[in-house]
Amino acid sequence: MNRLFQLALASALVVAVAFLALPVLAIFLRVPPGDLVTQLADERARAALLISLKTSLIAHVFILLVGTPAAYLLANRAFRGRSAVVSLLELPLVLPPAVAGLGLLAAFGRSGLLGGQLNLLGLQIPFTQLAVVLAICFVASPFYVRSALSAFEAVDPALLGAARTLGAGPFRVFSRVALPLALPGLGAGSTLAFARGLGEFGATIMFAGSLPGRTQTAPLAIYDALDEDFDVALALGALLVVVSAALLLAVKLIPSWTRSSSPSTTLSAPFVSR
Amino acid sequence: MKRLAVLAAVTALAGCGGGDDEQLVVFAASSLKGVADRIDPAAEVVFAGSNDLAAQIRDGAEAGVFLSASKQPLEALRADGSVELPIVFASNRLVIIVPAKNAAEVNHIVDLTRKGVKLVLGAEGVPIGDYARESLELAGLGAALDNVVSLEEDVKGVVGKVALGEADAGIVYSTDVTAAANDVLSFPISEYFQPTISYYAAIVPPASDAAESYLETLLGAEGKDALRRAGFLPATPS
Numbered sequence: 082m083n084r085l086f087q088l089a090l091a092s093a094l095v096v097a098v099a100f101l102a103l104p105v106l107a108i109f110l111r112v113p114p115g116d117l118v119t120q121l122a123d124e125r126a127r128a129a130l131l132i133s134l135k136t137s138l139i140a141h142v143f144i145l146l147v148g149t150p151a152a153y154l155l156a157n158r159a160f161r162g163r164s165a166v167v168s169l170l171e172l173p174l175v176l177p178p179a180v181a182g183l184g185l186l187a188a189f190g191r192s193g194l195l196g197g198q199l200n201l202l203g204l205q206i207p208f209t210q211l212a213v214v215l216a217i218c219f220v221a222s223p224f225y226v227r228s229a230l231s232a233f234e235a236v237d238p239a240l241l242g243a244a245r246t247l248g249a250g251p252f253r254v255f256s257r258v259a260l261p262l263a264l265p266g267l268g269a270g271s272t273l274a275f276a277r278g279l280g281e282f283g284a285t286i287m288f289a290g291s292l293p294g295r296t297q298t299a300p301l302a303i304y305d306a307l308d309e310d311f312d313v314a315l316a317l318g319a320l321l322v323v324v325s326a327a328l329l330l331a332v333k334l335i336p337s338w339t340r341s342s343s344p345s346t347t348l349s350a351p352f353v354s355r
Numbered sequence: 356m357k358r359l360a361v362l363a364a365v366t367a368l369a370g371c372g373g374g375d376d377e378q379l380v381v382f383a384a385s386s387l388k389g390v391a392d393r394i395d396p397a398a399e400v401v402f403a404g405s406n407d408l409a410a411q412i413r414d415g416a417e418a419g420v421f422l423s424a425s426k427q428p429l430e431a432l433r434a435d436g437s438v439e440l441p442i443v444f445a446s447n448r449l450v451i452i453v454p455a456k457n458a459a460e461v462n463h464i465v466d467l468t469r470k471g472v473k474l475v476l477g478a479e480g481v482p483i484g485d486y487a488r489e490s491l492e493l494a495g496l497g498a499a500l501d502n503v504v505s506l507e508e509d510v511k512g513v514v515g516k517v518a519l520g521e522a523d524a525g526i527v528y529s530t531d532v533t534a535a536a537n538d539v540l541s542f543p544i545s546e547y548f549q550p551t552i553s554y555y556a557a558i559v560p561p562a563s564d565a566a567e568s569y570l571e572t573l574l575g576a577e578g579k580d581a582l583r584r585a586g587f588l589p590a591t592p593s
Binding site: 186190191192207208286289290291292293295296304305308309 | 404406407473475478479480481503504505506507508512516519520521522
């Protein structure tokens with residue numbers, strides 16, 4: 082009976098690994114590595130990669146600048162409706178991307194909720210790179226805010242209290258105590274959010290459209306190339322697999338790097354909290 | 356993705372029609388919805404892009420009849436004997452669509468070149484995209500391509516962005532407009548700037564009686580009537 086159970090567990094694992102790894106493997110088996118590089122030299126593939134990189138980086142700056150303080154506040158304040166706020170922030174995680182795109186159009190589109198006001202400011206967002214950035218922010222920021230929140234929550238409040246009693250102002254407490262202690266979690270969340278943003282497709286194609294050289298990101302270029310040049314699609318796909326795998330690996334490694342590079346956190350903890 | 360959808364549909368059909376050898380499967384271009392499925396109630400009709408359907412037939416999909424929205428997908432099939440001689444059975448025309456409000460005041464094809472007009476077209480390689488480009492070239496309005504804000508993978512993408520009011524104009528088949536009638540206005544493109552858009556029917560060998568009679572109905576009064584009601588024009592010689 083015990084053996085049978087072990088066998089069942091093992092076969093479940095084999096099935097899971099085979100099913101999840103096979104499609105990824107198949108991409109690499111269909112393009113010879115040499116072709117991969119030449120296909121990526123394709124002008125449209127290069128343009129799409131550059132746009133992806135640019136919009137993802139800009140979106141990421143926004144996500145970090147707004148997400149970090151927001152998560153810090155949520156971690157350190159109990160207020161009514163807090164869990165509702167947290168759920169709202171996490172909603173894009175489970176929302177179908179097409180719904181995200183519809184929502185962005187309904188809010189920021191020309192005939193959307195804020196369309197009139199934006200128009201007065203001379204801003205028309207759909208079909209621009211700003212639309213791509215907003216789509217990425219919308220779908221990717223929850224990944225960051227979520228891990229930032231749990232990272233800040235894991236910081237011993239006694240440490241923050243001790244810093245305050247020692248005369249540190251709120252900003253100093255945040256920047257010198259909370260931030261360094263939460264850094265591994267922030268780094269992991271940041272990387273995940275970046276990877277999610279890089280792969281963004283559904284909201285982007287609805288909100289920003291797809292124009293090579295302007296709003297066509299790498300995932301959109303893959304879709305566009307499907308019926309014309311399957312090899313370019315495969316090459317771009319393979320590259321995204323490599324980048325995503327590297328980012329995932331980074332998420333796994335970040336905690337161990339930071340732990341060894343900031344020994345002060347482990348030293349100070351027992352000292353202050355007792 | 357589209358290819359997978361076709362594959363799934365074909366597999367499903369193969370599954371349920373397994374014991375029935377007489378079951379006719381018709382592969383039809385998406386724009387023929389509402390026509391190809393009314394010709395023979397017993398036939399199973401698979402709708403998808405003509406290019407994707409052609410690829411399936413080349414890979415051995417068991418279609419009896421292939422209805423293509425353009426000539427090009429048929430040419431390779433014809434060359435290797437995958438289809439019998441194609442017959443033109445209908446034609447279509449391009450129209451310009453604008454949002455119901457038409458805030459950008461696009462009233463003529465020339466307006467598509469006006470600075471700031473947001474134009475949405477089909478992507479290159481997608482028939483509706485290639486036809487639209489051909490039409491703009493015939494009109495000497497290649498400059499309109501500078502106004503393109505998005506290249507969509509299918510007609511639905513073009514109609515959708517115009518219907519939502521985010522784009523100022525798009526170019527689609529006249530038969531596509533009925534579905535979004537409330538949200539878009541359309542006006543025809545002049546005769547002189549119309550590319551030839553012919554729909555071809557071809558039997559995929561081996562020819563069956565069901566396939567032959569499907570074609571007869573399609574080319575006969577009944578088919579002509581269905582085509583006309585869906586907004587198609589009679590076949591033009593090409």
